[in-house]
Amino acid sequence: MALQRSLGIHPVICSILVQRGISTFEEARSFFRPQLTDLHDPWLMKDMQKAVERIILAKEKQEKILVFGDYDVDGTTAVACMYRFLKKIHDPLDFYIPHRYREGYGVSKAGIDHAHANGFTLIISVDCGIKSADLIAYAKELGIDFIVCDHHLPDEQLPPAVAILNPKQKDCPYPFKELCGCGVGFKLMSALTKALGLPPDSAMADLDLLATAIAADIVDMADENRILAYYGLQKANQSPNFGIKALTVLSALRGTLNISNLVFMIAPRVNAAGRMDDARKAVQLFISDTYEEALRYAEMLHSDNSDRKEADSSITTEALELIRSRTDWTGRSSTLVFQPHWHKGVVGIVASRLIEHYHRPTIVLTQSGDYAAGSARSVPGFNLYEAIHACREHLLGYGGHFAAAGMTLELDKVELFREKFEEVVAATIHPDMLIPEIVIDHEIRLRDITPTFYNIICQMEPFGPQNLRPVFVVRHVVDTGASRILKETHLRVAIRQEHATITGIGFGMAHLYPLLENGKPVDIVFTIDENEWNGEKNLQLRLIDVRAAAQAS
Known part of the structure; x- marks a missing residue:
């Protein structure tokens, strides 16, 4: 094998590299030794010029800028990175994270009203906004401009923002489409660095936070994501953000941090803030000026995560007992369980746990106010969103993607929804998808x-x-x-x-x-x-x- 001769490594590893599309010495060198110089030009992204010009205008006019992001790892790290970057060049600045239960996912009316009441005239949304056409139109009526940095799939109708940065737009020529939300924000910071003549590494200051977002959002570890995660891990191990350092200490992590540590030790603690309480403190953790300040916030997140683990464990046990007690569910193609007292913040995690025991599309519901609400998770290859869409007659609202979704419904519709969901899944899922598969290299x-x-x-x-x-x-x-x-x-x-x-x-x-x-x-x-x-x-x-x-x- 030519690759083995040129690399001089074990033939099994050469075979795995070829399986992953690496067949030449040059491709192997790029894979094993990623280079920041191979990052794509940020100006290739549609609307980048508009976004940069609007921020420069806000800087010149001393407008108040609000950085708005989601409550998960990608959203909170994206907000922290953007806030820390802008703080170096602009003063009237703040950030906003919507409350998971009071406001829900993404751009919220409460957030826009907060911006209006406090004199903000420019909102930069990161990891959200692409599906918020009506709310961004509302903000525009109030005299607030939006720059949207998002990576979720756009709808046909785009929001009326002054600039939309999203490589998944149909007419966006940007060559890499799989950036996370924090990654799209990074490209904006990279362009601003050039436009404002800042030191070349200005946008690179928080690559460890970006690596955490890439790891937690489970985006493709290829192209730019691989380069950024590679150098982000170096920073996490050599000179970490105070927040990363504090979480590492509280997690009792020793040795070199890797992607697995970020996914299983750091990310759950960051996510726990929004699941159990308020995700704003996750951003405060990452923008802390001292290690002591970061440690205080890290301890709050650590405590939230302990509560999350306890709720997750007890609800999973209850759910498994419920499934085992229902002999009429044996042989089903789907699972839907509901208990009104379950904690809303962990139902998605519990759905994933149940799939480990019963390998089939799963929905876990709890009571939220006067309604039932919950999360769904899929098995590999099955389009969960389409299945839930087919049950929409029983739902008040729903959203999500191929592998995960959320929904709200009337309490008296739970049984009808369960039976309809089973009917749809049973009719559309391939039997092989109900058998766990291990892919061996x-x-x-x-x-x-x-x-x-x-x-x-x-x-x-x-x-x-x-x-x-x-x-x-x-x-x-x-x-x-x-x-x-x-x-x-x-x-x-x-x-x-x-x-x-x-x-x-x-x-x-x-x-x-x-x-x-x-x-x-x-x-x-x-x-x-x-x-x-x-x-x-x-x-x-x-x-x-x-x-x-x-x-x-």
Whole structure:
């Protein structure tokens, strides 16, 4: 293989690179060594000139500017980045995050009224606004201009903003379409840097926040997102934002921060602010001028996250008991559960948890005021939004996309909605979609797992959609006699193949232990990671699945 000859690395890794569209030495160099010089020109984005000119005008006239964003990780980091950037060049400035339950998602009337009452004449919305045509028209009537920085799919009718920055607009020539909301804001800051003659790295000051947004929003880890996440991780490890540093300390994270840490440790704490209370403090965390100030806000988010985990755990347990008690739901193609006392902030997370147990499109509802409201999550390949759209006769409102959605309905319509949703899903879902699928990159032997092999896999970071952490399978391995169950829940394996041995951990997989007993051969699917214990680092397997090995023919 030409790529293997030019790179001199393990043929399995070369094969994985080719599967991911990397077949030449130059493509491999760009992949392993991303360059900021390869970022696209921000002026290619439609309306960029208009947006920059309007901000410069506001600067010259000393207008009050309000940065408006959503309450999730992408929205709060986008607001923090834009606010911190503008603060260097403009003074009459503030930010606004809508309250999740009082105002709902995106641009809100309450937010516009707040801007009007306080004399703001320019609102820059980040990670929202593209679907807010009526509200932005309302703002215009009040004498407030909007610049929209968004990445969600536009409707046919665009809002009457002075500028719309969104690479997904049909007539936008920008070459990369998969930026997150914070990423679109970054392109505006990059253009302003050039227009105002600021130091070239002015827009780069918060790449660690941008990397957090890219990780949390699960956008494609390709093109600009890969470059920005790569350098954002460097900043997160070398000179992090005080907020990132404080959350890292409270999360008890040690060693090098990677995308997985941002997704599973940092992002949930940021999201918890909006889920359990008020997301404004997530922005205050990231714009803190001192570590001590950031730590105070981080402790609030950490507390919110503890409350979130408790609610998430108890509601998931209740929901699973509810499903098991309904024998008439056995064999269904969908799940819809409802309890009026469940916390609205975690129903989406609970829907995802239920899919781990029952692999089918799932809706979790709770009572919100006089109505039922909730969230839905899909299984890979099934268009959830279309299914919910087909049930619209029973809904007061709904929104979302292919994989996730939200809805509101009358309390007495829950049963009708459940049956209609099941009818639609059963009629449209392919049976294969109801079976969990593991995508395996390559089969290897245990002897292939060496520090050199692992180090090259680590250089494939940052991982994410379009560049997932490689998943491997080894076949016909046997227990060395040291495999065991940990804390009644987890599976610790010690396995052998030929003369090679290695250990591995399978969280929540204790029920698979009998497969390893009596020296029976098994096939194991896993990723490779590093375990540090008492100052020693060793490679280990992170188990995904274990099954009895097929009989050799």
